[in-house]
Amino acid sequence: MSLIRLEKRPAPSRLFSALTPLMAVVATMIAGGIMFAILGANPLEAIRTIFWDPLFDPQFGPYSRPQLLVKAGPLILIATGLALGFRAGIWNIGAEGQYIMGAVVGAGAGLALYPSESPLLFPLMVLAGALGGWAWAMIPAILKTRFGTNEILVSLMLVYVAENILASVSSGLLRNPDGMGFPGSRNFRRDFPAASNTEIIENTGMHWGVVAAFIAVILAYVLMSRHKMGFAIRLAGEAPRAARFAGVSPTRLIIFCLGTAGALAGLAGLFEVTGPAGQISIDFNSGYGFTAIIVAFLGRLNPIGILLAGLLMALTYIGGELAQLMLGMPAAAIQLFQGMLLFFLLAMDVFANYRIRIGTPEVAK
């Protein structure tokens, strides 16, 4: 007879749902601090470097504060789209592939028109980017609705296909003709200003992708709380049978959720390739599509939560880089630290779903 028991709550606790992300951050700080101590660093200094210095250090802050937006922008944009599907029980794991295809199609559209200076060029590329991501997401969507394939596997496998397409166009179709045979496209920021995603206000990190991320968060919030589609998504996720009785069409839901997520991931890719990354290159994708899955769950699949989670994740990335640089921490320790964050978040979910009882159970009535 154990003294501590878990008792399932009839419904997840709202208080704990809101509190667990904070508890997870604190637990990560403690466990991470122990790890840093074992590695021979001062744990308080390490935690301060990761969470405080990127924001307030006089040496790095002015540069890394805007960088937080640059890093968080694509994460938020992708995670917002993914969360719609996750809420409905549609598991798009292949956002990385949709992100790549958005970048390839969008950048390709722009490069095809080089050296155009038309003001319509960039909007056209944005459209092409969204379309590229959308089309890539339609493959698992249609395979699922038509043939009942598993969207987790199909979307994930398509990431590898997209990576190979990226490698191929970097060293072939989209290769910079002035690049002496080296792989990689023209650099948008350096060679093709009309097609580049520049900062809207200088030194703020605020580029069009960040703006798009904020708009996506607002629209997703409205959709989920005010729109019929949002209701259908929530119903399908929480009570699939009830949803069917209520006349929610699974096919429409799958097409909508995967399509939206794909389009947003494609947009993120386009804004990244024309902005911070600057060019299509073989290693252009750096895992945003996968990290966004963590961000979506860290933000509890809620648009506002995702906004905060994206910023937090960006903070750990940039702070982690500073910890490497200033304290000589190995990169693996930083990844471990980020892994802890997700682990603790999932572990803390216990508190949201279960009540903890101390003492012996009462005799069953």
Add this chain to the structure above:
Amino acid sequence: MKTVTKLLAGAALAVGLAGMAQAESHGEPVKAGFIYVGPVGDGGWTYEHDQGRLAVEEEFGDMVETVYQENVPEGADAERAITQMALSGADIIFTTSFGYMDPTIAVAEKFPDVKFEHATGYKTADNVSVYSARFYEGRAVQGHIAGNLTESNIIGYIGSFPIPEVIRGINSAYIHAKKVNPDVQFKIVWAYTWFDPAKEADAAKALIEQGADVILQHTDSTAPQAAAQEAGNVYTFGQASDMSEYAPMPRVSSIIDNWAPYYIERVKAVMDGTWESTNTWDGIGPGMVGIGEITDAVPAEVKAEAEALRDAIGAGEYHPFTGPLNKQDGSAWLGEGETADDGTLAGMNFYVEGIEGEIPN
């Protein structure tokens, strides 16, 4: 708004630069930073750059401080990593992978007083030098040994990316394997990675299954060596690093990148105030490319020939790309006794005659 932020940024930069100038005048150590594409423990490319960093520390002791950041992706993150390193007060920053080229140039524009050194690229600026090694010289020695060792006459080659540096290596190895073994055939697999032990092992296994009994690699992990060891009668060569833990079999020799002399020289130049933007492409002669010990698994006379070839290249008596040589499509490239010029080599995007398959694009 724009002007205000510009002014502020300018002021911040000025204050930062003034602070840095002050630090130097107080006789503080020179700070050398290194940006690595892989982990320092990769046993190959990044490992050797880090050995170079440690050699700088050893050489200058308290007069130098080094910092590094590993696993820096070659996309948007590189520019931030380099900027942060410059902000942390680095005086000279080595960016050690091709993909850091545009980010390095972009950061260098913002930090005119910091010196930048970019490995394997081609874009220079007043404060950006480029440096690379003539690995193809080592490939010639490798090809000579490989052509002699193979019994199946199939040599497997794990390519990383289809870029000039890798294509040069394939051509050089092929030319010298063919010289000693006219029946030799190259099977080339593109891994599209510099460092991914799982992918590299798969590539090695696939090549072995296709009959290759010598594996050359242009990727940085020891996974192909392990795969060859498991398969038995397969020979390999260490890449970037000596990989001597796999000697005498399967690893029979290696190409070692030795960045230490160059790094020491460049850091010294910053200390003395004599640093200038340069374009360095050194080979076996100056010691940037080393040939690891040729083991006894190689017959003695082949070993002697290989060493003679190495010495001839090092002394500048022999150029690995000496005509007559044709391109893959049969068109003439180099006439009798003609040697390739550096411009063609730097942008090499064709196979020489005899290699099968196409360069992917």
